[in-house]
Amino acid sequence: MPDAAGFDEFYQGSRQRLLGFVYLLTNDLVEAQDVVQEAYMKAWQHWSSIDRYDDPEAWLRVVANRIAVSRWRRLRNRARAYLRHGPDDPVPAPSVDTIAVVEALRRLPEEQRTAIGLHYLLGLPVADVARETGVPLGTVKARLHRGRAALATHLALDPAPHSTEAADV
Structure with missing residues (x-):
């Protein structure tokens, strides 16, 4: 010492x-x-x-x-x-659409935002989202469905699905 x-x-x-x-x-x-x-x-x-x-x-x-x-x-x-x-290449500014989506995502409840991020942004299957968030599979499907509907409303989009994706999720 x-x-x-x-x-x-x-x-x-x-x-x-x-x-x-x-x-x-x-x-x-x-x-x-x-x-x-x-x-x-x-x-x-x-x-x-x-x-x-x-x-x-x-x-x-x-x-x-x-x-x-x-x-x-x-x-x-x-x-x-x-x-x-030389300097790094400049990072382009986000598009108007990207800003609108981010603002709409911020308006969603955290559970819906998490489910949408894990499933659509990270590409995790619904079962993996359920396992990672510690909720039942049906809860994840409901959060994804409600989150998509809320996003459509916030973005003033047609909330009706345009594919069979809704059946898959």
Whole structure:
């Protein structure tokens, strides 16, 4: 178990100097605070050996410097990759129809919405929907039927089925 009192004293006596040093390296206060925090975490993990060093603060500065450089390199490599590959393709906005369906789905009770999502969006058979939701098969069929009817009303569609699907569900 590390000497908590010794570490606390070390921390109190060195934190401002270390933060100032790392701030000079990074020119970013938030980044410097993150680096200092990580360096002190490493110091705490190894405190039982670090506290015997002639100059534990020197060890801490080296560690903080390495952490700052490592973070800078990661950022630089990410920027290079971005320049090399370019930005991601823009995601198209949802269509007016998609927005209308989502708004109509939001108006359904949760049980109907869940049944419709599992069956129609994920393609699960009715029996699997019943097993996953923990309700009888007939309940799932009723929820799907009522959900479709409510969606048709919300979307001002003809609620009559256009296929034999209603018999299957």
